[in-house]
Amino acid sequence: MLGQILGTAFVAVMGTAVPVLAQKAAGPPNDTCLACHGDADAKSGTGKSVAVDAKKFAQSVHGGLGLDCVACHTDLAETTEFPHAEKLARVTCATCHDQASAAFDTSIHAQARRQTPGSVAPTCVDCHTTHEIRSAKDPESRTYPLNLPDTCGRCHGDPSIIQQGGIRAGNVANLYRDSIHGKAISRSGLLVAANCTSCHGGHEIRPKADAQSRVHRANVPSTCGACHAGIKTQYDAGVHGQALAKGDGRAPVCADCHTAHQIQRSDIGSWQLDVIRECGTCHADKIKTYRDTFHGQVTSLGFVRVATCSSCHGAHAVHPRTDPRSTVSDARLLETCRQCHVSATSGFIRYDPHADKNDRARNPVLFYSSRFMTWLLAGTFGFFGLHALLWLPRGVIARRQKRSSESSPDAGPDQTSG
Amino acid sequence: MPQSDPVYLRRFDAFDRVLHGLLMVSFLGLAATGLPLLFNDEAWARRLSRVLGGFEVAGWLHRVSALLLIAVFLMHLGRLARRLIRQRDFGLLWGPRSMVPQPRDLRDLVGHLRWFVGRGPRPRFDRYTYWEKFDYWAVFWGMAIIGGSGLLLWFPEFFARFVPGWAFNVALLVHGEEALLAVGFIFTIHFFNGHLRPEKFPMDPVIFTGRVTEAEMREERPDEYARLRRDASLDALRVDPPPEWLVRLGRGIAAVAVSIGLTLVGLILYAVLT
Numbered sequence: 057m058l059g060q061i062l063g064t065a066f067v068a069v070m071g072t073a074v075p076v077l078a079q080k081a082a083g084p085p086n087d088t089c090l091a092c093h094g095d096a097d098a099k100s101g102t103g104k105s106v107a108v109d110a111k112k113f114a115q116s117v118h119g120g121l122g123l124d125c126v127a128c129h130t131d132l133a134e135t136t137e138f139p140h141a142e143k144l145a146r147v148t149c150a151t152c153h154d155q156a157s158a159a160f161d162t163s164i165h166a167q168a169r170r171q172t173p174g175s176v177a178p179t180c181v182d183c184h185t186t187h188e189i190r191s192a193k194d195p196e197s198r199t200y201p202l203n204l205p206d207t208c209g210r211c212h213g214d215p216s217i218i219q220q221g222g223i224r225a226g227n228v229a230n231l232y233r234d235s236i237h238g239k240a241i242s243r244s245g246l247l248v249a250a251n252c253t254s255c256h257g258g259h260e261i262r263p264k265a266d267a268q269s270r271v272h273r274a275n276v277p278s279t280c281g282a283c284h285a286g287i288k289t290q291y292d293a294g295v296h297g298q299a300l301a302k303g304d305g306r307a308p309v310c311a312d313c314h315t316a317h318q319i320q321r322s323d324i325g326s327w328q329l330d331v332i333r334e335c336g337t338c339h340a341d342k343i344k345t346y347r348d349t350f351h352g353q354v355t356s357l358g359f360v361r362v363a364t365c366s367s368c369h370g371a372h373a374v375h376p377r378t379d380p381r382s383t384v385s386d387a388r389l390l391e392t393c394r395q396c397h398v399s400a401t402s403g404f405i406r407y408d409p410h411a412d413k414n415d416r417a418r419n420p421v422l423f424y425s426s427r428f429m430t431w432l433l434a435g436t437f438g439f440f441g442l443h444a445l446l447w448l449p450r451g452v453i454a455r456r457q458k459r460s461s462e463s464s465p466d467a468g469p470d471q472t473s474g
Numbered sequence: 475m476p477q478s479d480p481v482y483l484r485r486f487d488a489f490d491r492v493l494h495g496l497l498m499v500s501f502l503g504l505a506a507t508g509l510p511l512l513f514n515d516e517a518w519a520r521r522l523s524r525v526l527g528g529f530e531v532a533g534w535l536h537r538v539s540a541l542l543l544i545a546v547f548l549m550h551l552g553r554l555a556r557r558l559i560r561q562r563d564f565g566l567l568w569g570p571r572s573m574v575p576q577p578r579d580l581r582d583l584v585g586h587l588r589w590f591v592g593r594g595p596r597p598r599f600d601r602y603t604y605w606e607k608f609d610y611w612a613v614f615w616g617m618a619i620i621g622g623s624g625l626l627l628w629f630p631e632f633f634a635r636f637v638p639g640w641a642f643n644v645a646l647l648v649h650g651e652e653a654l655l656a657v658g659f660i661f662t663i664h665f666f667n668g669h670l671r672p673e674k675f676p677m678d679p680v681i682f683t684g685r686v687t688e689a690e691m692r693e694e695r696p697d698e699y700a701r702l703r704r705d706a707s708l709d710a711l712r713v714d715p716p717p718e719w720l721v722r723l724g725r726g727i728a729a730v731a732v733s734i735g736l737t738l739v740g741l742i743l744y745a746v747l748t
Contacts, residue, residue, distance in 0.1 A: 347514070350627070350646060356514035357528040399631045406639025407630075413647060424642045429651035436655060440663040442603075444671070446590035451672030454596075458693075 083126035083133035159259035231317035290373040503539030579604040661735035682724025683716035
């Protein structure tokens, strides 16, 4: 009875489902159906199980509402002859759930089903089940936040479905499982951790090429920002967020550095090294000069105890140097260097962390030092290389002459001359 | 005559041999721990830096080796100072026993080159040849350039109080380039001139045993031999033949050093050519 009251309240919230209750009177009662389908061994003529677990249905959200079987299996509402016809009409969830259904129709799943007959793409029941549908707030539900990754992973973690469905992102369930979000769900049991639907939406999962998709490039910061609000504020104010807002398609979004599904803790070394490379995909000249510095050499070898791009420039609030908010602006550079070089002075920060030995205007002393060293090396190796090359044949001749002159008096090998 | 036991003469005393040994250890240590940084995008560099215990440990070994090299350098300078000031041995500054380049060295160089191409006799070298002097002064130059820039890079916060910021840019550049010069030179030219050239191949043990045979000196450094004979100081230099263990030790050390050196040169060439 309590369930019934709660169910009614739930239906009231889900406004669109209310008409169902009005149909309650028509058709055979559930007990009639369960007389056959309640048998766990119930099979259709083709041998397919048609059993319905009465207990589980009663616990389901529809059972809790006291819905009749024929509320969904509407074509049986008028039936009086049993057993009924073998082939039934497909259950239309949209009858009640019109909003969710409309949202689903825009999704990549619905698109795939429309485009490809026999598509492996899911319908309502693949995620929600049939007779055992539970509320997303029910820990037993397939759509409960902690269960969602496994629900989506039924397809997105199955290599054969990924192949059949031509899912370009690959085995994202595997990637997600090892991510910081995946671990927050599976290990820490955090309801607030991002699960699949947090980013992709539940019913309206659109392809990322779709400008309305939550994971479309331009929308990624807002999607991540739904939880990471503080970071989004920084990002929006920064040079990258500004560029994105102006419609610059090259501007990096969250997923470019953090990836989409493999998001790591930001203190993981291998990820920090990947981010340097990511910055370098646009800032090619800057990564080149960075690699000429001790910082760049050490990180290139695979160690991260030294400065990476974000150590100096910031990660999300990246501003141009001329902006006083920038961590590398004249006003803030000393403070930035002092994060590591505690006793850095105003002289120390005159060091050029992106010096270019080939840029005479920017780094004149470095330019001439580089030229001098090149000539010194070329001169030294050139001269002594030639010296050795000339010496080699003459040395062979000298050694032979010495041997023959030493061995000729007694005509035997001389062991002392080696 | 060849059947009689050879007479051995002392060329390097124990102090210089030990210093050279320590120099080898520190130089190989510096090269092995520094080169990965210079060739950081090579797979071998990443592996080597891991084998050496990561950049923290490698950096520590690099600094320890540097301190050893500085100590060797100071010990050598101290010895020179003592010989000059206490013993008033001014022959160190000029003349046949001096390392200071002299007109004779230029003549020897030209004569040697002429001999290479069969246009003259072999120069009658004295105690130190021009290429040995070059090696010797190269260490001074290297100590100033690499040592100076290395200290700057070791204590940047401190030195930044006295030198402009661009000095650190220059320091890192010349530290690496000069190191490449030193490593390349020692592991190819010095190895060739000292050991691998046909007259000495596979090695000249003199730096480990400190001794040469009288016949060798007469042939290799006839002017030195003649001078010592004239001064009647040959007998004072006579020493026992090198003990077998010392010869073996020298061979072992040389084999290890040459192997490491040539391996590093091979890796450098691989990095530069690919």
